[in-house]
Amino acid sequence: MSRSHLQGVILAAGHGSRMGPFGSQYPKPIAPVCNRPLLSYQIDQMKAAGIEEIIILIGHLGHRIQSVLGDGSAYGTSIQYVEQEERLGLAHAVGQLEPFIKGSFLLMLGDIFFDVDGMESMVDAFNDGEPAAVLAVKEESDVEAIKRNFAVLLNDDGTVKRVIEKPRQVPNRLKGCGIYLFDERIFEAVRRTPRTAMRNEYELTDSIQILIDYDYPVKAVEAVQWDINVTFIGDLIRCCLHEMAKSDQISVVGENVTLHDGVEVVDSVIGDGVTISGAVRLERCVILDGVTLERPPEVICDAVITSDGILPANEESA
Secondary structure, three states, X not given: OOOOOOEEEEEXXXXXXXXXXXXXXXXXXXXXXXXXXXXXHHHHHHHHOOOOEEEEEEOOOHHHHHHHHOOOHHHOOEEEEEEOOOOOOHHHHHXXXXXXXXXXXXXXXXXXXXXXXXXXXXXHHHHOOOOOEEEEEEEOOOHHHHHHOEEEEEOOOOEEEEEEEXXXXXXXXXXXXXXXXXXXXXXXXXXXXXXXXXXXXXXXXXXXXXXXXXXXXXXXXXXXEEEEEOOOHHHHHHHHHHHHHHOOOOEEEOXXXXXXXXXXXXXXXXXXXXXXXXXXXXXXXXXXXXXXXXXXXXXXXXXEEEOOEEEEOXXXXX
């Protein structure tokens, strides 16, 4: 199969264990960003890159993801779901998909919200010289964000020399962002990837380093303008604020919403079918579909509101 005919892969089997009650009911990959599931943005980005065949690896509450995204026809794509039975790291997850991959593929991590402005550049780099992989990278000003992801070191010719998973000491400001283009050589590298001593998992960065050590070219392209790992409640709010700022909106209100005359909505998102029966000022809030607030407090700030209650943003996500 031609490298230009790419499949899309999204890893969406993780748990939202640090999002409190929200994570136990809603898979992070379909967390609503301005009333759209997070994965719908990734699907749109893949579609813009010419990808119409997408595989989604599901696990925790995977049936909810299937119910929301369906067969992909609503997005002009075809979606196939694969169940992940064990969670042993990203490399292990990629290895499980080998029987379903027909050639080269674009991989995205399903719990990260990406603002991408360079997917075409990644595809162009992938088709130029036929590297084994192309990594999406970003010049990152936040050192802690690099420590939570991985660092990328380049050779003089711009190819990747080394990738470092969750570095304790940050060697530069070039952060790997969780978007990858691979050809079939990644599966050879995955089979050679050992479990890590620290996390007892198979790290995808180790597989990428194996490609490099075997002299398979790996490239890096600055394709990401903004990204955030959706880990805490506050991260979902930040995603919504980012999307609203892009379109100069101070609020997003869904369909079939009933609001008391005294409701003020500032930098907030209200889902479909929401009813608020009392006066309240909402600041930097996300209200999920179908919520009813009969006697709200005067002000609610920095919270995700579900049918089960008000979930304040975790300070760690600020």
